Amino acid sequence: MSQTVFSNAETFRPNAPVPAPRFAGLPRLNFVYGHNDPEQVPAAELADCAAKVLAENGHLLGMYNLGQAPQGHDRLRQFVADKLGKRSGIRCASDDVLITSGSLQAMDLINALLVGPGDTVILEEFTYGGAITKVQKLGARVVGAPLDEGGIRMDRLRAILEELRSEGVRPRYIYTIPTVQNPTGSIMDLGRRHELLALSREFGVPIFEDECYADLVWSGERPPALYGLDPERVIHIGSFSKSLAPALRIGYVVAPWDVLGRLVASKTDAGSGALEQMVVAEYVTREFDRHVDALRAGLGAKLAVLVDAIEREFGTAAEIFHPKGGIFLWLKLPDGVDVRSFAQAALDQGLAFNPGPDWSCDPEAAKSHMRLCYALPSEGVIREGVAELARISFEHTGVPARSANRARA
Incomplete structure (x- = not known):
């Protein structure tokens, strides 16, 4: 294994990350x-889907975004819109959906739009580790909202919002995983969801809703997504990583256009992997349930x-x-x-x-x-x-x- 050392290491920016260990x-x-x-x-079904979409539409790979809208593959976005309408109570069109390279890219785009150094965000006290570190790397302050078996405790959240207001601070967002919370596995009930939205309106703080695990509820039934209850106050993300395969790296954002359009403008990668989108769209439209x-x-x-x-x-x-x-x-x-x-x-x-x-x-x-x-x-x-x-x-x-x-x- 090469032990070559880069001769211009002094050109690394300050606070550059230390090298990751080699994968063992x-x-x-x-x-x-x-x-x-x-x-x-x-795998076998995905292989069949890949053969089919390449035979029928492989020529579209000659164009960025398959020659379609920059939000992603038309058929996949339509499936997401239909799935969310059926399972999560979200009424949206395919044009309200942005396909991303996993939900992590969605999170990065939203943070880049909303969060800067010195800002404050509210997260659940126990939450996805990436949500914490991404905000901290932006120089923002993290405030943890206590949880119980039903998700965020609304009495404690109100107290946090009132204290921050007394300091002259309005948080950039409240981040929540309301359906199969990571890591606790809880589900926020409908009444508490309405309470959260009411606090969002009262204090003028948007909600960042992460529903990456929502398709894996044991009962198959779940309360409406927060976005479905009040799309004017919520930015919604989801993913096929947990319901299909994490290495496919397909996530999505649903948001009003004044938010989504800015995310599209910020997504300067020339489009997420098009072949993956085509294959997943072919598979999920016939086999997802x-x-x-x-x-x-x-x-x-x-x-x-x-x-x-x-x-x-x-x-x-x-x-x-x-x-x-x-x-x-x-x-x-x-x-x-x-x-x-x-x-x-x-x-x-x-x-x-x-x-x-x-x-x-x-x-x-x-x-x-x-x-x-x-x-x-x-x-x-x-x-x-x-x-x-x-x-x-x-x-x-x-x-x-x-x-x-x-x-x-």
Whole structure:
């Protein structure tokens, strides 16, 4: 492997990132990131779709954006609009949809439009780690809104907004994952959604709604999206990463045109991957409901195995937040445990998990928490991984003192 050193390193801008480590492969017992189950990716069907769209419309690849609107592939945008109308109560046209290279690009575009150095944003106290770091890198202040089993606590959110108003601060937005919250797995009920929108109107703060996991609700039913309830106050993003395949990198934004048009103007990449859009559009228009039903069933079975393994290996030492869908489990060990104390030791032994502080606006408040992604590993690997996690945790913290109803030595 080359060890060449760049001779003009002094030209790097101040505060440039340190080099990423070279990729050494995924850990054998892997509970991190938002991977999905490779066996549930419809590879053969996607191959058929690719052959079909290339045979029928491959010539369109000779034009940026396939010669269509800069918002993305017409057929895919129409599917998104139809899906959101059917499942999320959002009434929009295909022209109200912008296809992005995953929801992360959507997040970057929205932050670039709304957030600058010294600004303030409100996030959920436990939330997607990327949402926290992206705002912090822009030089903005992050304020965490407390959660309970139903999502953001509206009484605490009101108190935060009133305090900020007294300081002369109006937050740039309130970011929420209302349907299958990451990492807690909760779903905000309809009444609380109306309360959130009322606070948005009262304090003049827009809502940034992230619905990347909404298609994976166990029951298949969910409350209307916030955008569907009040499109004038909300910017909505979603993704096919969790419902189809993360490596396809297809997300979307739905917003009023005075917002969406500015995002289109800011999206200077000459268009997200067109072939991926064509293939996904062909697949989802005929197979999406069947695929998602099967995916939910498979994920639900893995979650049941994970919960059983945690209860067996950790007993009452672990508090489990039972998710209402999705691919993540959020759990808490006793207050005296700092999961960061053994995260690297676990990784060195081939086991990876997400320490809670990486998913919290206040890292110390989440030092006893961890997030486990159960979509990628097989059921056998889940059981083996949880047993290893309990062993390593005990070696470093003394918790859990008992596993499988036996005292640990």
